[in-house]
Amino acid sequence: MIVLDSNIVAVALPTIARDLNAAFASVEWVVSAYVLTFAVGLMPAGSLADRFGRRRLLMVGLLFFTVASLACGLAQTAWLLNWARALQGVGAAIQLSAALAVLGHEFRGMERVRAFGIWGAVLGVAVTAGPIVGGLATSYLSWRWAFLVNIPTGMVLLAIAARDVDESRDFDAIGLDIAGMASFGFGLFCMVWGLIDANSDGWLNDSTVAKFGGGLGLFCLFFFVERRQSRPMIDLDLFSNRSFLGACAAMFGYAASAQVMVTYLPLYLQNAFHFGPASTGLAMLAYALPLLAFPPVGAKLAARFSGRTLLTSGLGLVAVGNLVAAVMASAHMSYPPFALGMLLIGTGAGLLNGETVKVLMSAISPERGGMASGISSSLRFVGIVIGFAGLGAILAGGARRRYGQLTETLLDVPSFGSGENLIASRLVAGDVDSLLSGLDPARREQFSEIFQASFESGFAMLLFSAALISGAAALLTYWLVCARETAPLQESGPLSLESGE
Structure with a gap:
């Protein structure tokens, strides 16, 4: 439900902007508000699940997410929609941390391998269905159904959780690490806030520097606080485990280079190939179908190959896929050649989906499953946030430089108000029509080609x-x-995932 909702929104953003009569910069917060609260809430949510019970927090998260989805679907202004999306991110963080903790506690040995393989396949279903459902809903119904579809789903999941999920908790978690939660949460908030606004404010702007500085200071405080806690929210000694540290690197790289493409690829398909929302959803199948097909394959390969081999192979496929897609984009190739790169990215991501979580969570005892799921989910989403902001800056900078090169030899270039930075931001957002408005037909065709x-x-x-x-x-x-x-x-071997031996 979480991934489905995120993918639907990626396809529907331009339509939301037009329907709510909002500037595209404002509507970008439909994604950013969700990212902020989700990323900030993941780690505290995992600790809360350990303390108060994983099933209880799972149901709280589901209820919160479902109610916030209703608010999103009924919002009449961009301001209300963004606040509802922020609340939806809180519910998503609570339910995801609790859900992963339930899996980590409930299954052992090969059963855990299978469980996370199925979990990865479910993510693949969501990634596959998201663009299609979003494109069809936006084209033939309304973007509001991107959110309203969560209401019946959430109600069914609440009933299943109440009936079938056993309660579990960490009985040694006597108190909550309030100081750790606050310093980590606000520190991550400042860093994410700075990354999101840096493209518009400037990376060396005083406001941006203050946000990054505040985030860095709060993270230093967090490490100091955690060292003094008897039951810290994050056991910092875990990072002395090389395999755990390597799994963290794999999770971050996977999120920042593969999962972030869920948002960026629809933008390219609409801007470069002029696909509509429904066509974009179908074109995303080249990326999404491998995400559905390869998690079960990865679970079978886990019976023959080590976690190191699978993680390295998956990341290598993602790297090759991005490189192939980059070459095709540079050569202005049509969709079929570009789709080859999308297919390779999706294949690597499908192998990584369950394996990254399995290896990372296996380094932590089941009793602290909430902390394990919090670390896993936080790394994934922080990677998406940093990838989204950093790659967005590269996209805007590259488009701006290329525009300057192409127009350098042209005479009587029309003024576009705020200059090339504004042009680059509108290009990245897909708002080319406003740049072309007011130009005569000959100029419009010429600049349309330059913009693309x-x-x-x-x-x-x-x-x-x-x-x-x-x-x-x-x-x-x-x-x-x-x-x-x-x-x-x-099948009959020792449960080495729990011992790390």
Whole structure:
């Protein structure tokens, strides 16, 4: 439900902007508000699940998410929609941390391998269905159904959780780490806030520097606080475990170079190939179908290959896929060649979906499953946030430079008000019509080609950068993760995932 909702919104954003008569910069907060509260809430939510019970927090998260989805679907202004999306992010953080903790506590050995393989396949279903459902709903019904569809789903899931999920908790978690929760939550909020606004405010702007500085200071405070806690929210000694550290690198690289493409690829498909929402949803199948098909394949491969081999191979496929897509975008190729890169990215992501979580959570005892799921989910979403902001800056910068190169030799270039930065931001948002308005037909055709070439050039730089991220993560993972500690389990073998031996 969480991933489905995120994917639907990625396809529907331009339609939301037009329907609510809002500037696209305002509607971008439909994604950003969700990202902020989700990323900030993941780690505290995992600790709360350990303390108060995983089933209880799962049901609280489901209820919160369902009610917030209703508010999103009924919102009449961009301001109300953004606040509802922020509340939806809180519910998503609570339910995701609790759900992963339930899986980590309930299953052992090969059953855990299968469980996370199924979990990855469910994510693949959501990624596959999201663009299609979003495109069809936006084209033939209303973007509001992107949110309203969660209401019956949430009600059914609440009933299933109440009936079938056993309660579990960490009985040693006597008190809550309030100081750790506050310093981590507000520190991450400042960092994410700075990343989101840096593209518009400027990376060296006083406001941006203050946000990053405040976030860094709060993270330093968090580490100091956690060292003094008898039951910390994050056991910092875990990071001395090389396999755990390598799994963290794999999770971050996967999120920042593969999962972030759920948002960026629809933008490219609409801007470069001029696909409508419904066509964009169908075109995303090249990326989404492998996410559905390969988690079960990864679960079977886990019986033969170590976690290090699977993580490194998945990240390598993501790197190759991004590189292929970048070459196709640079050459202004049509959709079928570009789809080859999407297919490779999706294949690597499908292998990584369940394996990253399995290896990372296996380094922590089941009693602290909430903390494990919080770390896993936080790394995933922080990677998406940093990838979204950093790659967005590369996209805008590349488009701006290419636009300057293409117009340098032209005479009597029309003024577009705020200059090339405004042009780049509108190109990235897909708002080309406003740039072309007021131009005579000859100029309109000429600048339409320039704008598209500029966008494709910037997007190629984005894909090259994503390939570097996944490639670097693959090298770190291979170097840090121990093949022996992540060796494949046998049906009757020892439960080495719990011991890390």
